[in-house]
Amino acid sequence: MSNQTISITDSIYKYLCDNSLREDKNLSSLRAHTYRMEQRNMQISPEQGQFMQLLIKIMNAKNTIEVGVFTGYSSLCVALALPHDGKIIACDISTKYTDIAEKYWEDANVRNKIDLRIGPAIDTLKTLIDKGMSNTFDFSFIDADKINYDNYYEMCLQLLRPGGLIAIDNVLWSGDVADIRINDIDTESIRSLNKKLHKDSRVDISLLPIGDGLTLALKK
Secondary structure (H helix, E strand, O other): OOOOOOOOOHHHHHHHHHHHOOOOHHHHHHHHHHOOOOOHHOOOOEEEHHHHHHHHHHHOOEEEEEEEOOOOOHHHHHHHOOOOOOEEEEEEEHHHHHHHHHHHHHOOOOHHHHHEEEOOOHHHHHHHHHHOOOOOEEEEOOOOOOHHHHHHHHHHHHHEEEEEEEEEEEEHHHHHHHHOOOOHHHHHHHHHHHHHHHHHHEEEEEEEEEOOEEEEEEEE
């Protein structure tokens, strides 16, 4: 027994995937496509995607938000877990990578569940708030530019219903947040949000060492 999370070696990670991962063929294909790209580290890990699918099903979520799409792996995970009338409002700043995402969404027959909004996510989220959609969403996933993480968090928190869940990616930032010698703007932005969330009485939280670190914040 241990009072600390186990270190994940390559062999343990392989065992974890071999004995847990149930990856849809479209997800596997998209992950392989993205792995060949220089920016492949921007994609979430498959076990994180499967974990998010489980959360969606536990919550019976229908209305969701994604901030940061990239090639669409996380949105495809969520879309596959949503009911037939479920929806994702997916925010990204350009079509450079979302064009890839759309192909795989089509192949998986979930394109109708995904409302892709191209433009600054802050503008998209503000539009939703201005349209009176606060307190109506079940789940949001934040995985975009780190400097705006706090803004995305605040706006998603407003849009979520009580009992809704925010998942925030990269909160361990390859361990840099724990190294006081590292003070670049991205690291400081994540570090600041982590400290804020720790004390935020509006939510219940758990920071999990999955992928590059995932914080779950449940709106009270």
